[in-house]
Amino acid sequence: MAQDDNIYYTRGMEVPETPEPGAEPDFWEKTAVVGKPSPRVDGYERLSGTAVYPADIKLPNMIYGAILRCPHPNARVKKLDAGRARQMPGVRALITGDSDEAKNLKWRYNNFTAPLLDPHCRFEGEAVAAVAADTPYQARDALAAIDVEYEVLPHLADHDRAMDENAPKVHKTGNLVGKDKYSRGDVEKGFDRADAVLERTYHTQCELHTPMELHGCVANWEGDRLTIWESSQGVYAVQSTISEVLDLPFSRVRVIGHYMGGGFGSKLQPGKYTVLAALMARQAARPVKMTLTREETYLSVGNRPASTMHLKAGVRSDGTLTALDFRCTGPSGAYPAGGTSLMDWLVRDLYQCDNVSCRSNDVYINAGPARPFRAPGHPQGSWALEQMIDELAEKTGMDPVDLRLKNIPEVSQARGGMPYTTTGLRRCILEGAEKFGWKTAVEKARQHNRSNGHVKRGAGMAACLWIAGGGGQPSTVVIRLFRDGSINLNMGASDIGTGTKTIMAQVAAEELGVRPEMIQIEHADTGTTQYATPSGGSKTVPTEAPTVRNAALEVKRRVLEMASEDLGVPAEDLDYTGAEIVSRSNKDKRIQVTEVSRLKKRGVVMGVGYRGPNPEKKTVNPFGAQFCELEVNLKTGEIRILRFVAAHDSGRVMNRLTYDNQVFGGIVMGIGFGLTEFRQLDARQTGKLCNRNWHDYKLPTALDVPADMESLPIEIDDPEANNTGAKGLGEPVTIPTAPAIANALYMATGIRFTRAPVTPIEVRRHLDLQKEV
Amino acid sequence: MRSDEKKCGSGVTRRGFMQIIGTGAVGASFAGVALAARPKPAPPEKMIPAENTVKIRLHVNGARREVLAEPRWNLLYVLREVMGLTGTKEGCSRGECGACTVLIDDIPRYACMTLAVEAEGRKITTVEGLMNGEQLGPVQSAFLEEDAYQCGYCTPGQIMSVEGLLRKNPDPGLEEIRTAVSGNLCRCGAYKNIFRAGKKAASLKTK
Numbered sequence: 018m019a020q021d022d023n024i025y026y027t028r029g030m031e032v033p034e035t036p037e038p039g040a041e042p043d044f045w046e047k048t049a050v051v052g053k054p055s056p057r058v059d060g061y062e063r064l065s066g067t068a069v070y071p072a073d074i075k076l077p078n079m080i081y082g083a084i085l086r087c088p089h090p091n092a093r094v095k096k097l098d099a100g101r102a103r104q105m106p107g108v109r110a111l112i113t114g115d116s117d118e119a120k121n122l123k124w125r126y127n128n129f130t131a132p133l134l135d136p137h138c139r140f141e142g143e144a145v146a147a148v149a150a151d152t153p154y155q156a157r158d159a160l161a162a163i164d165v166e167y168e169v170l171p172h173l174a175d176h177d178r179a180m181d182e183n184a185p186k187v188h189k190t191g192n193l194v195g196k197d198k199y200s201r202g203d204v205e206k207g208f209d210r211a212d213a214v215l216e217r218t219y220h221t222q223c224e225l226h227t228p229m230e231l232h233g234c235v236a237n238w239e240g241d242r243l244t245i246w247e248s249s250q251g252v253y254a255v256q257s258t259i260s261e262v263l264d265l266p267f268s269r270v271r272v273i274g275h276y277m278g279g280g281f282g283s284k285l286q287p288g289k290y291t292v293l294a295a296l297m298a299r300q301a302a303r304p305v306k307m308t309l310t311r312e313e314t315y316l317s318v319g320n321r322p323a324s325t326m327h328l329k330a331g332v333r334s335d336g337t338l339t340a341l342d343f344r345c346t347g348p349s350g351a352y353p354a355g356g357t358s359l360m361d362w363l364v365r366d367l368y369q370c371d372n373v374s375c376r377s378n379d380v381y382i383n384a385g386p387a388r389p390f391r392a393p394g395h396p397q398g399s400w401a402l403e404q405m406i407d408e409l410a411e412k413t414g415m416d417p418v419d420l421r422l423k424n425i426p427e428v429s430q431a432r433g434g435m436p437y438t439t440t441g442l443r444r445c446i447l448e449g450a451e452k453f454g455w456k457t458a459v460e461k462a463r464q465h466n467r468s469n470g471h472v473k474r475g476a477g478m479a480a481c482l483w484i485a486g487g488g489g490q491p492s493t494v495v496i497r498l499f500r501d502g503s504i505n506l507n508m509g510a511s512d513i514g515t516g517t518k519t520i521m522a523q524v525a526a527e528e529l530g531v532r533p534e535m536i537q538i539e540h541a542d543t544g545t546t547q548y549a550t551p552s553g554g555s556k557t558v559p560t561e562a563p564t565v566r567n568a569a570l571e572v573k574r575r576v577l578e579m580a581s582e583d584l585g586v587p588a589e590d591l592d593y594t595g596a597e598i599v600s601r602s603n604k605d606k607r608i609q610v611t612e613v614s615r616l617k618k619r620g621v622v623m624g625v626g627y628r629g630p631n632p633e634k635k636t637v638n639p640f641g642a643q644f645c646e647l648e649v650n651l652k653t654g655e656i657r658i659l660r661f662v663a664a665h666d667s668g669r670v671m672n673r674l675t676y677d678n679q680v681f682g683g684i685v686m687g688i689g690f691g692l693t694e695f696r697q698l699d700a701r702q703t704g705k706l707c708n709r710n711w712h713d714y715k716l717p718t719a720l721d722v723p724a725d726m727e728s729l730p731i732e733i734d735d736p737e738a739n740n741t742g743a744k745g746l747g748e749p750v751t752i753p754t755a756p757a758i759a760n761a762l763y764m765a766t767g768i769r770f771t772r773a774p775v776t777p778i779e780v781r782r783h784l785d786l787q788k789e790v
Numbered sequence: 791m792r793s794d795e796k797k798c799g800s801g802v803t804r805r806g807f808m809q810i811i812g813t814g815a816v817g818a819s820f821a822g823v824a825l826a827a828r829p830k831p832a833p834p835e836k837m838i839p840a841e842n843t844v845k846i847r848l849h850v851n852g853a854r855r856e857v858l859a860e861p862r863w864n865l866l867y868v869l870r871e872v873m874g875l876t877g878t879k880e881g882c883s884r885g886e887c888g889a890c891t892v893l894i895d896d897i898p899r900y901a902c903m904t905l906a907v908e909a910e911g912r913k914i915t916t917v918e919g920l921m922n923g924e925q926l927g928p929v930q931s932a933f934l935e936e937d938a939y940q941c942g943y944c945t946p947g948q949i950m951s952v953e954g955l956l957r958k959n960p961d962p963g964l965e966e967i968r969t970a971v972s973g974n975l976c977r978c979g980a981y982k983n984i985f986r987a988g989k990k991a992a993s994l995k996t997k
Contacts, residue, residue: 066877
């Protein structure tokens with residue numbers, strides 16, 4: 018529900034700053050290492066197979082956990098008999114809702130607290146019991162031998178029915194999680210002033226994260242100290258939840274998450290499985306490895322909620338937007354989980370419009386709770402808004418590029434007119450269009466479509482911003498310089514595949530003048546590394562990079578102080594070049610870092626960096642625009658994406674190689690959202706999930722995405738954002754993809770595809786409808 | 791758990807897998823022709839319960855090793871949990887994603903869809919087997935240079951599919967590379983760079 022970015026930021030917090038306030042380092046005018054296309058610092062580990070992901074851990078005496086899950090979307094456990102399962106070969110731990118270890122434990126779904134193993138299972142896949150055995154095969158055998166009698170209750174699978182009077186109630190209190198309202202100006206007056214008013218209803222389907230690595234962990238007790246290796250985007254988030262559930266001091270819960278195989282938001286938090294692994298590890302006095310099955314991840318570890326959106330828009334004939342009225346419904350799932358979270362943000366903030374009204378209804382259904390999914394709410398809202406803008410452009414006879422350019426806001430209207438530190442929206446649209454050859458592509462497609470062939474062509478575009486992406490406090494980084502000149506960088510953040518470690522090594526190398534290979538990174542371990550918020554919200558680089566820079570500056574300051582004693586020159590006169598310290602005024606006064614006396618004695622010099630606050634009266638946001646060309650086969654309904662151009666303003670490009678890779682990845686995920694991915698619940702009969710695997714739930718494969726994707730960074734200096742000038746990238750790059758495709762499809766077919774995903778069946782359905790008319 | 795699975799005689803349920811398997815069948819039908827069309831399985835000479843282990847000889851990355859495996863264990867499980875070769879990843883364990891792709895007699899195969907007993911006597915290559923000692927092999931180096939991965943989890947499988955392609959076709963075109971990795975999902979969406987890495991790998995290999 019929360020219509021803000023609080024899921025990513027902590028506000029109103031005072032933190033110490035390094036360097037001292039007022040001594041903020043200069044913005045890099047030129048960089049030697051940052052921005053260069055450097056291969057990843059952990060590439061060797063990831064490519065050789067030596068990187069240890071949580072599921073790769075094998076400890077002595079380790080056993081394997083598995084979870085029994087409710088097979089019904091709404092049911093009560095009437096009787097559970099685990100007697101036979103306990104006797105099965107290899108079984109060493111078994112937990113049910115009645116077990117002493119579990120019966121008093123609670124689990125929080127946001128602000129909703131329920132028993133850890135709740136006899137009332139409100140979604141298919143809710144945990145009922147757990148087993149650990151010598152092999153995962155034996156654990157699953159044992160699960161199958163647990164006899165459960167369920168009282169199957171009526172279920173609700175369709176969020177559009179949630180508010181119907183006779184709809185089954187997911188909770189006693191009803192099916193409304195919450196409502197949200199926003200307005201500025203007067204939409205009615207705005208529509209009166211419009212020369213054209215259009216309205217439409219849009220739908221997007223529930224999308225599942227399905228990172229390649231299954232959710233899971235290894236839990237091990239040493240006395241009363243618990244260590245968890247978790248596939249996670251944020252080890253400190255796992256630590257706090259597990260500590261809370263098990264009532265343990267934070268200090269006794271060590272969470273390690275060095276490598277992880279993708280999360281996209283679904284691994285910002287631990288799962289019940291983590292607690293169950295810990296409980297069984299204690300019961301069996303052995304380490305437990307708990308890896309969910311792929312099917313379990315489809316049911317129980319989050320999703321991007323479906324949406325029903327209604328948008329009414331008014332435009333003057335010169336292209337000025339006069340009013341936007343947006344209403345949406347989205348399902349949290351069976352527990353509060355942000356079913357409509359941020360869905361209206363683009364309507365509020367992307368284009369200049371004085372009169373805006375947004376209303377959202379977050380509702381319950383009997384399905385797994387949502388979790389943040391790459392740019393929560395934004396791809397949904399973008400699907401509606403960007404198609405509407407395209408339609409308004411047609412209505413006013415304007416080019417969609419020009420209509421957008423006509424309505425570029427200079428300030429964040431949704432934040433009461435707060436300026437952006439920088440906005441590259443105009444440049445993304447303009448320069449992206451130029452790179453793409455927009456006018457030519459449109460002309461060519463129109464010309465092509467005049468022929469009678471059954472393969473039609475279209476070009477489409479869409480723009481975006483992302484609500485967060487500026488990063489922020491808190492973050493702490495420690496850099497240690499050893500007496501041999503090598504460096505250890507210690508931070509709590511996870512590298513979820515975006516290249517965080519690589520970029521941090523580049524920042525430290527830039528500031529300290531050492532080669533990135535001299536830097537060893539320790540990260541994502543609550544036992545040994547510094548506090549960090551989870552890697553999500555496109556905020557990891559803009560949060561951690563300035564902190565790393567501050568830590569590096571602190572190390573530099575200290576080592577120069579030490580060297581000044583050796584050289585008899587004031588520290589302010591010294592330059593640190595990585596290997597050597599040289600006096601600026603007298604080049605003969607120089608000393609190798611390895612020869613600095615105090616460093617030699619102490620062995621190490623340490624610098625602590627803290628993340629300072631963001632600018633008070635400005636907001637930091639990334640912007641972007643994407644352009645797509647495609648072909649549609651009218652006979653089969655198949656769509657072939659020919660090419661994409663993505664122009665993104667994410668501030669400074671920290672590493673061109675990983676930057677482009679993020680951009681391409683965002684497009685690929687957006688293609689899935691727009692064309693292939695949907696969760697299918699058997700709404701009318703069992704309410705069960707029909708497509709709980711990658712065979713039936715289609716991700717884009719190598720054959721479904723174009724090789725012709727171009728990334729065009731719109732690099733705008735943003736010294737106010739933070740001391741590195743970087744803004745977030747990972748999320749904006751997936752926001753405008755699907756509506757750009759939909760707009761291209763309109764050009765190709767003359768049909769507005771308002772329901773995502775647009776599968777070949779959907780294309781053919783529309784074409785058949787056209788024929789009937 | 792499905793209701794039809796609740797009652798099972800000896801307290802052992804094996805979903806989707808034969809309860810018992812004949813050692814004779816292992817020798818006759820799996821070892822010789824598993825990759826080609828299978829002839830009618832001969833009736834088993836001897837039955838062993840699934841939870842009993844059998845000794846199998848695996849030929850992995852040039853080394854021969856004997857392991858005890860339950861007949862139902864897939865090659866993925868044996869490689870990772872028994873032999874400690876964790877470079878091969880599990881993504882779905884049902885032949886959908888390709889994260890567990892290994893080469894069996896130079897042909898990319900899903901290790902999750904291959905029983906360990908089926909792989910007996912075959913030449914198995916995993917991502918660890920592509921290393922030149924401590925150095926990355928050519929396909930791995932190409933992936934590094936082209937940044938053909940993000941989280942790195944599907945990557946060993948992608949690498950093995952490209953390696954398999956190049957062993958068959960040393961100079962593939964874009965479409966051949968795409969097709970070769972089309973059985974390997976990448977949720978991070980690094981496909982474009984994977985295509986480039988395929989091209990680069992071909993040139994590194996012929997150097």
